[in-house]
Amino acid sequence: ENIDIITIRENTEGMYSGHGQVVSDDGLVAEATSIVTREGAERIAVFAFETARREKRKKVTIVHKANILKSTSGLFLKTAREVATRYPDIEAQEMIVDNACMQLVMNPQQFDVIVTTNLFGDILSDLCAGLVGGLGMAPGANIGADCAIFEAVHGSAPDIAGKNLANPSSVILASIQMLEYLGMQDKAEKIRSALADVIATGDRTTRDLGGSFGTTDFTAAVLERL
Secondary structure (H helix, E strand, O other): OOOOOEEEEOOOOEOOOOOOOEEOOOOOOEEOOOEOOHHHHHHHHHHHHHHHHHOOOOEEEEEEOOOOOOOHHHHHHHHHHHHHOOOOOOEEEEEEHHHHHHHHHHOHHHOOEEEEOHHHHHHHHHHHHHHOOOHHHOEEEEEOOOOEEEEEOOOOOHHHOOOOOOOOHHHHHHHHHHHHHOOOHHHHHHHHHHHHHHHHHOOOOEHHHOOOEOHHHHHHHHHHOO
């Protein structure tokens, strides 16, 4: 209960930048390069604090591993600290990623907005999804300067494709995020309220939510409330 966390990750740099993914000719040594730039770190930190302010959140937690990854994570932390000083109305908290994982499991209510680098954000976002019912309950967005893409955070789940089993909440929530991004808050709130009521009442929910119904039944229950 009372878990409402926004996880913001930089998704163009870090370990997923695509640089230095090499394996030696004998297959015995593998190497990957992590890249963190001041520009990228500042961009995502500003986005996190602006999001916190817009959504009326009180705290941003900067998750890092600067105690070990002194160059890459160190630069990210240093830059995020500097950005935090521009937002005196929002509390800035720093947390090492291992501790963040433990704290999310033991006391998730303490978190408001999390900002971190690519790899850590990939892991923490799924952990957060697990706190609220799994990937079927978590929406995601890739937001750039000129465009945005909204999606369910789960994969295509080919093992249940065509079987009318999937929980559509993640896709519906992603659509809600899209409407909010487009300034259609009233429409977004109507859909959010309808979805919340279906889940709260257990009306035709899917198996992962303790029900016994399928995707189409769940969707019909939401539509009936609009």
